Amino acid sequence: MFRATLKSLLARKLRLILSGLAVVLGVMFVSGAFVLTDTLGRSFDAVFADAYEGVDVNVSAKPRMEVGDFEGDAVAMPVPAETVERIRNVAGVADATGIVAADGARLIGSNGKVVTSFGPPQIGANWVGTSDLVQLREGREPQADDEILVNAGLAKAGRVAVGDRVGVLTLEPKQEFTIVGVFGYSGGRDSLGGVNEVMFTTPVAQQLMLGQGDAFTNVTVSAAAGVANDRLRDDIAAVLGADFEVKTGAELSADSAATLKEGLSFFNRILLGFAAVALLVGTFLILNTFSIIVAQRTRELALMRAVGAGRRQIIGSVVLEAVAVGLLASVLGLGAGVGIGALLAYLFGNLSGGLDLAGIAVPPAAVIGAFGVGLIITVVAALLPALRASRIPPIAAMQDVAMPDRPLTKVTVTGAAVTSTGATLLFLGLGGHAGDNTLITILGGVLFAFIGVALLTPMISRPVVGLLGGLFSWWMPGKLGRLNSGRNPRRTAITAAALMVGIALVTGVTVILDSAKSSISGLAEDKIKAELVISGAQTGSRPPTFDPAVLEKTAALPGVALVGGAYGDLAQVGDERTWVGANSDVSTLTQIFGARATAGDISRLGPDQMLVSSDVATSRGLSVGSTVPVQLARAEAKTYxxxxxxxxxxxxxxxxxxxxxAQGFTIPQPMMGFIQLTPGAQAADVLPRVETLLADSPEVSVADRKAFIEQQTEPLDGLLRMIQILLLLAIVIAVLGIINTLALSVLERTRELGLLRAVGLGRAQTMGMITVEAVVISVFGALLGIAVGAGLGAAVVEALHDEGITDLVFPWADMGTMVGLGALVGVLAAVIPAVRAARIDVLGAIAHD
Amino acid sequence: MTATVGRQAQAAARASEVWKVYGSGEAQVIALRGVSCEFEQSRFTAIMGPSGSGKSTLMHCLAGLDSVTRGTVSIGETTVTGLGDAGLTKLRREQVGFIFQQFNLLPTLTAKENILLPLSIAGRKPDQAWFDTVIETVGLRDRLDHRPAQLSGGQQQRVACARALVSRPQVIFADEPTGNLDSRAGAEVLKFLRNSVREHGQTIVMVTHDPTAAAYADRVVFLADGQIVSELIEPTAETVLDTMKKLDTQVEVGD
Structure with missing residues (x-):
């Protein structure tokens, strides 16, 4: 039995590889995700280990606020300068150095633009001399307050050199400095993990990066000879008390790396998401391939039964085939995953400005994930066909047992049940009835919906395929193609369903994002009564900001009626962390945003007063006169x-x-400016003047309302394109499925094709026939996908109604494109099978058997 | 019926000095050794011979399904030898009809659609009167909307015959048309083929190994070892059987 299985497997290797390819891709994403995060993780470990190598003990102040995940970065409390002296006096300390180092020093490059970084921080620090790690490459140390050093990576990225006068944006607006030196790191590195660094003199660094003199972000301590680091740590902690965090260098390095790795899990989730899509589509493919193979081997399997194989053995033989395919696919997928993971790690390293990658290794999780996923998916998908195979009666070996089309009732009823389960889960998840399990419930709902619709597909396929094929019926080969596509509803259905998944996801995402876009622009149209808006696109971890002085200067321009600068930050308000805003002119609230008071006076705001929205007032039980303690990032707690x-x-x-x-916000500079003009003033006249004022704030620009609204929705367009491109993968896998189905159908119908050729069907007509069959299947899949996707998208949009997505927009043009894409996919998938069909040797086809 | 067989100018199909060799060297098999033969219009010719005599190969070569190693084959005015795929397709559409042992109907099409398939493929309109005649003759009027799976073997083969006839080809090649039928259904099909020759002047070339089937033909050509060895005009089952027996002994002696 085992030998027979392997033989038959080898005989069909091409076909199985084709269907196994989907599993290969899925496994590739799974293992790629693990390899990527493992490699990057170890690379970051190395970077931090290096960065803190010379630090025996590090002292920093406890932050004002404990910050949870996804709540922004905690702003560390400065360490008062006299603390350095106190630490130096602790027994066992060889030396202590006050360090200023904080994110947010943005250098303006030689092209006048801010040097951006995707991810790694842009550190502004005080120069404390060279060390084992930091090496001066060129120039000298900074002496005057307008002198800085930059690391070699930043010098390259900004195309600046020693002697250049450059602008740097910090907590303060742009200031000019002369670059007096360029430094690098041990091992000839230009940058540590892509981090850009600007080194100021200590007082300047304190002022620009901390906003106060006589303080440091942390103090690094070197231990005297023979003093153990953890011993010293405890001693220092005991002297300083509970307001400080004291860690050994090793602890600090591990903690810092852990924080970054947390962020990496984002990549993991994205890759695993695509793996799930690929595997779902792959399951359909494998199921179909094994069904067809079992159908083709009816005689052979019946013979095995006739010579004494039990049903269990038949099931075993099919499952064994699946195991072999799954193993092979897992091995290939793992290999490809290591490659993809390495490639992505390399790209990430380059994009982030030169992270030195640790060697690529294959973590056990990647191997376990690859084989687990690959094997389970393949075997599960092959189970149904295996059961069917076991039901073949031995008599089928002797004669053509007509395998009647089994009625579709059962599968349709099951499909309806599964679809309703999916719909219910979606309803629960989207309606917010699932509590903590919302995401799981929604994903489960989508999965069930896909499987349910796939089960319903055979039933739907009859009328729809008939209708679609009707378009081709005027042409004989077209008619034959249509009839062939309707021949085996199950096969057509599963093939189309594989395509459905990809198209449905693309459609769904497009519906959601287009609706969001339309809602956002609608809102902005409605609610923002400013003719001009100052804003910028966020590229790094910090929002773009500009010089607050611009606000006053703009207000003085002729034709300008009102200017409001918007500041914002997360802050501890009462016992919750909330986004708080501040406006340079509170009257803009009513005039530009059309805010309406429900209580008290919102046109004025004293220094100890605050305004809250009716939502906040309701949820926290606040009314005019209530007092609330507010803890800002850079200010003492205060009650408003x-x-x-x-x-x-x-x-x-x-x-x-x-x-x-706003001075107590993490970034005490405005992020946006809203300008209302006097009646009769032209936006086109005022705009260039504001532009001139913004010359020293290269992170932002001024735009009229229309352009601003477009800017607001631009990121959504980018997101949409990215998701669409990634989901194309699912569509590519589905194309493999169509090729597979057609190739097998051509093989099955060799004799028929021979006959058709014998009665005069030309080669081109033969290819036309196969192409029509493919197009009918793929367009059916596309239509199905569009319908399901539109439904899912509409459900999500409906659920997000309260979040501000009030418009439901169906992207008709995109949907049309998708149908076109479906047709194109069919034509492409048909190429190989059609050529094969056209090349069939007529004599061989009709004379065989 | 004239007895001067094979030399008339209006031959529907002709093979001249046709050689067919498969493989090379040790594995070389010579299927046809310089066969020359003509099949006159409006006659029903049977090709007979023991297994391996080359009778099927001869028919495949005549019909343009297989290429010849040497010699030429022509159908009507068309020289088949050397035709490319487009030429062969045209030939099949316009000049040749086929009837197979396995019926070879398309399961997705109704009987009527199967019958009209060659015309549909060629984009030609059926001649309604001729279509009616064919349907009447094969007696399928009330089965036209049935699919092959709903028809008996005999009915399916009659559909296949009607399919071959409906485009009025120069020649119909029938390959063991009764091989899969019981004797009664077989007799019906053969009668029907003979009638189409007698009444409508159709030319039919049939390969068979069944003497009873061959007896329906106007003429039987006997092949053995890749050569034409004998022929019978106006055969009966007995004369065919006798000739076959003789051939068998010759072959055995030859071995």
Whole structure:
């Protein structure tokens, strides 16, 4: 039995490889994800180990606020300068150095643009001399307050050199400096993990990066000879007390790396998501291939039964085939995954400005994931065909047992049940009834919906395929193709369903994003009564900001009626972390955003007063006169009194603080500016003047309302394209499925093709016939996908109604493109099978048997 | 019926000095050794011979399904030898009809659609009167909307015959048309083929190993070892059987 199975497997290797390819791709993503995160993780470990190599013990102040995941970075409390002295006096300390190092030093390159970084921080620090790690490559140390050093990586990225006068944006608006030196790191590295560094003199660094003199972000300590690091750590901690965090260098390095690795899990999730899609489509493919193979081997399997093989053995033989395919696919997928993981790690390293990659290794999780996923998917998909194979009666060996088309009732009823389960799960998940399990519930709902619709597909396929094929019926080969595609509803259905998944996901995402886009622009149209808007696109971890002085200067321009600068930050308000805003001119709230007071006065705001939205007021039980303690990132805790409540609106912050409070925000500079013109003033006249004022704030630009609204939705367009491109993969896999199905059908119908050729069907007509069959199947799949995707998208949009997505937009043009894509996919998939069919030797085809 | 067989100008199909060799060297098999033969219009010719005599190969070469190693084959005015795929397709559409042992109907099409298939493929309109005549003759009027799976073997083969006839080809090649039928259904099909020759002037070339079937033909050509060895005009089952027996002994002696 075992030998027979392997023989038959080898005889069909090409076909199985084709269907196994989907599993290979799925496994590739799974193992690629693990390899990528493992490699990057170890690379970061190495970077931090290097960076903190010379540090025996590190002292920093406990942050003002404990910050959870996804709540932004904690702003560390500065360490007062006298702490350095206190540490030096601890027994066992050889030396202690006050360090200023904080994210947010943005150098303006020689092209006038800010040197951006995707991910790694842009550190502004104080120069404390060279060390084992930091080596001066060129020039000298900074002496005057307008002198800086930059690391070689930043010098290259910004195309700046020693002697250049450059602008640097920090907590303060642009200031000019002279580059007096360029430094690198041990081992000839230009940058540590892509980090850009600007080194100031200590007082300048304190002012620009901390916003206060006589303080440091942390103190590094070297231990005297013979003193153990952890011993010293405990000693220092004991002296300094509970307000400080004291860690050994090794601890610090491990903690820092752990934080970054946390961020990496994002990549993991994306890759695993695509793996899931690929594997879902792959399951359909494998199921179909094994079904066809079993159908073709009916005689052979019946013979085995006739010579005494039991049903179990038949099942075993099919499952064994699946195991072999799964193993092979897993091995190939693992190999490809290591490759893809390495490639992505390399790309990541390059994109982030030169992360030195640790060697590529294959973590056990990748191997376990690859084989687990590959084997399970293949075997599960092959189970149904295996059961069917076991039901072949031995008599089928002797004669052509007509295998009647089994009625579709059972599969349709099951499909309806599964689809309803999916719909119910979606309803629960999207309706917010699933609590903590929302994401799982929604994903489960989508999965069930896909499987359910796939089961319903055979039933739907009859009328739809008939209708679609009707388009080709005027042409004999077209008619034959249509009839062939309707011949085996199950096979057609599964093939189409594989395509459906990809198309449905693309359609769904497009519906959601287009609806979001339309809602956002609609809102902005409605709610923002400013003719000009100052804003910029966020490229790094920090939002773009500009010089607050621009606001005043703009207000003085002729034709400008009102200017509002919007500041914002996360802050601890009462016992919750909330986004708080501040406006340079609080009256803009009513005039530009159309805020309406529900209580108190919202047109004014004293230094100790705050405004809250009606939502916040309701949820926290606040009313005019309530007092709330607020802890900002860079200020002492302070209690504000609610002086007004405005109706919650989409462009209004939940909490508005007075303009003076903005100095305590992480970034005390405005992120956006809104300009309202006097009646009769032309936006086109004022715009260039504001542009001139923004010359020193290269992160932002000024745009009229229309352009601003477009800018707001641009990121969504980018996101949409990215998702569409990635989901194309699912469509590519589905194409493999169509090729597979057609190739097998051609093989099955060799004799028929021979006959058709014998009665005069030309080669081109033969190819036309196969192409029509493919196109009918693929367009059917596309239509199905569009319908399911539109449904899913509409459900999500409906669920997000309260989040501000009020418009439901169906992307008709994209849907049309998708149908076209479906047709194209069919034509492409048909090429190989059609050529094969056209090349069939007529004599051989009709004379065989 | 004239007895001067094989030399008339209006031959529907002709083979001249046809050699067919498969393989090379040790494995070389010579299927046809310089066969020359003509098949006159409006006659029903049977090709007979023991297994391996080359009778099927001869028919395949005549019909343009197989290429010849040497010699030429022509159908009507068309020289088949050397035709490319497009030429062969045209030939099959316009000049040749086929009837197979396995019926070879398309399961997705109704009887009527199967019958009209060659015309549909060629994009030609059926001649309604002729179509009606063919349907009447094969007696399938009330079965036209049935699919092959709903028809008996005899009915299926009659559909196949009607399919071959409906485009009025120069020659119909029938390959063991009764091989899969019981004797009664077989007799019906053969009668029907003979009638189409007698009444409508159709030319039919049939390969068979069944003397009873051959007896329906106007003429029987006997092949043995790749050569024409004998022929019978106006055969009966007995004369065919006798000739076959003789051939068998010759072959045995030859071995």
């Amino acid at each position: 009194t609610v002086s007004g409540i405005y109706e919650a609106g989409d462009f209004l912050d939940p909490v508005t603080l007075p303009a003076t409070a």
